[in-house]
Amino acid sequence: MPTRPLVFAAVGLVGLLLALPVPAASNPCPSNAFMDVSDSPGAGEGYPRPRLEVECDGDELVVSSNAIPHYEFVQITPNPLVELNRDYRMPLNPKLAEQPSPLPLLGPSGVAINGIPLFGPNEGPVPPPGFGDPIYNAIMDSCMGHTARQYHYHALIETCFDIAREANEPSPILAFGWDGFPVYGPFGCRDEACSEIVEFKSSWERLRAPRIDAWDAYRFVPKEGAEYLDRCNGHTHDDGDYHYHATATWPYIMGCFSGTPSADAGRESDRQLSRRDGGRGRPPGDDPRPTVEQVSRAAAELEIDEAKLAEALRLTDGRVAPMNYVAAARALGIEARDLYEALGVTAQLPPPGARGGPGGRRRGAGPPRQGGRPRGPRPQGPRPRQ
Numbered sequence: 001m002p003t004r005p006l007v008f009a010a011v012g013l014v015g016l017l018l019a020l021p022v023p024a025a026s027n028p029c030p031s032n033a034f035m036d037v038s039d040s041p042g043a044g045e046g047y048p049r050p051r052l053e054v055e056c057d058g059d060e061l062v063v064s065s066n067a068i069p070h071y072e073f074v075q076i077t078p079n080p081l082v083e084l085n086r087d088y089r090m091p092l093n094p095k096l097a098e099q100p101s102p103l104p105l106l107g108p109s110g111v112a113i114n115g116i117p118l119f120g121p122n123e124g125p126v127p128p129p130g131f132g133d134p135i136y137n138a139i140m141d142s143c144m145g146h147t148a149r150q151y152h153y154h155a156l157i158e159t160c161f162d163i164a165r166e167a168n169e170p171s172p173i174l175a176f177g178w179d180g181f182p183v184y185g186p187f188g189c190r191d192e193a194c195s196e197i198v199e200f201k202s203s204w205e206r207l208r209a210p211r212i213d214a215w216d217a218y219r220f221v222p223k224e225g226a227e228y229l230d231r232c233n234g235h236t237h238d239d240g241d242y243h244y245h246a247t248a249t250w251p252y253i254m255g256c257f258s259g260t261p262s263a264d265a266g267r268e269s270d271r272q273l274s275r276r277d278g279g280r281g282r283p284p285g286d287d288p289r290p291t292v293e294q295v296s297r298a299a300a301e302l303e304i305d306e307a308k309l310a311e312a313l314r315l316t317d318g319r320v321a322p323m324n325y326v327a328a329a330r331a332l333g334i335e336a337r338d339l340y341e342a343l344g345v346t347a348q349l350p351p352p353g354a355r356g357g358p359g360g361r362r363r364g365a366g367p368p369r370q371g372g373r374p375r376g377p378r379p380q381g382p383r384p385r386q
C-alpha cells in the first residue's frame with residue numbers, strides 16, 4: 001500500500017518547510033530593462049556594431065557589452081571610439097550599506113541600459129588642472145557621453161535610450177550602479193498611488209564655478225520635500241525599494257554608492273586605465289583612505305594643520321567624495337608629490353615628466369602636470385554655461 005509512506009512523506013515535507021527559514025525573495029532578473037541594440041543604427045561606418053547581452057547568474061546581474069553606442073558617435077574629445085569588451089557584475093538583490101561609500105574618482109561606477117559605462121560627476125586631469133564638472137566644461141556630446149579610454153556617460157538623457165515617455169508616466173530605469181541599485185530617469189511618482197509625477201532633484205548645491213575640482217565646487221545640503229534626493233542621488237519610495245534618479249544638475253547620476261559596490265564590477269577597466277599610466281601606481285578607481293596616523297604624520301612633516309589636511313582629503317564631515325590627492329594638494333597650496341610622499345601613498349596620476357622616466361618622481365619636481373602630457377579630452381577651450 002503506497003498511501004502510508006506518501007502521507008508520511010507529505011507530513012515530513014510540511015514539517016521541513018515549517019522548520020526552514022523563509023528564503024529571501026530574489027529580485028526577478030531585470031534583463032528587459034535593457035535595450036535590444038542589435039537592430040540599432042550603431043555608432044556609424046567603420047565602427048564595430050554595439051554588443052549587449054544581459055543575464056542573471058545566481059545572485060548577480062551580468063551585463064556584457066563592448067561599450068559602443070547604439071547611436072551615431074560624434075567625437076568631442078581627441079580620443080577615438082574603441083571597443084571595450086567587458087562583463088559587468090552587480091548584485092541582483094542590492095542592500096543598503098551601513099554607510100555610503102565614494103564612487104571611484106576615475107573609471108566606471110555603473111552601466112547604462114545600452115551597455116555604456118557610467119562615470120562619476122568629475123572628469124580626469126583634463127582640461128588641466130582638471131577634475132572639473134565635464135558638463136559644466138561642455139566636453140560632452142548631446143547624450144552626455146564622450147570618449148576617454150572608453151565611451152562613457154557623466155549624465156543620462158532619457159531620449160538617448162529610445163524612450164518616448166508621456167508626461168504623466170514615471171521615468172524607466174536608465175542604468176544600474178555597481179552596488180546593483182537601479183538608476184531611474186528624473187521623473188517619478190510622488191506617492192504609491194502615483195497621484196502626481198514629479199521631477200526628482202539633487203540636493204547638492206553649487207559653491208563656485210566647477211571648472212576644476214568638481215567635488216570641492218559642490219556641497220550636499222539636505223532639503224525638505226519629497227522631490228529632493230539623498231547625497232548619493234537616491235531615495236526609498238513608499239514600497240521600500242531604494243534607487244537612484246538621474247538629475248538635471250550635479251551629480252547628474254550618482255553622488256556615492258548607497259549599497260555595496262560589487263568588488264569586481266570595474267576591475268578590468270581600472271587595470272586598463274592603470275596600464276594607460278604605464279602601470280605606475282594603484283588603479284585610479286581605488287580610494288584607499290589614509291589612516292589617522294598617516295594624516296597626523298604627514299601634517300607634521302608638511303607643517304600644516306592636521307584638521308586642514310583631513311578636510312582637504314575629505315576625511316571629515318561625513319563626506320563621501322572620492323579621494324583626490326591632486327585637488328587636496330592644490331587646496332593646501334602644496335605640491336601633489338610632496339603630499340604623496342608625506343602620506344606614504346603611491347601616486348594616483350602620472351608623475352611630472354612621466355615621459356622622462358624616474359627622474360620625474362623627485363620631490364618638488366614642479367606641478368603635477370608640468371612636462372606631463374595631458375591625456376584624454378582636450379576641448380577647444382571650456383565655455384562655461386551659466
Ligand SMILES: [Zn+2]
Nearest residue numbers: 119123134148
Ligand atoms: Zn569623462
Ligand SMILES: [Zn+2]
Nearest residue numbers: 188237243245
Ligand atoms: Zn524614486
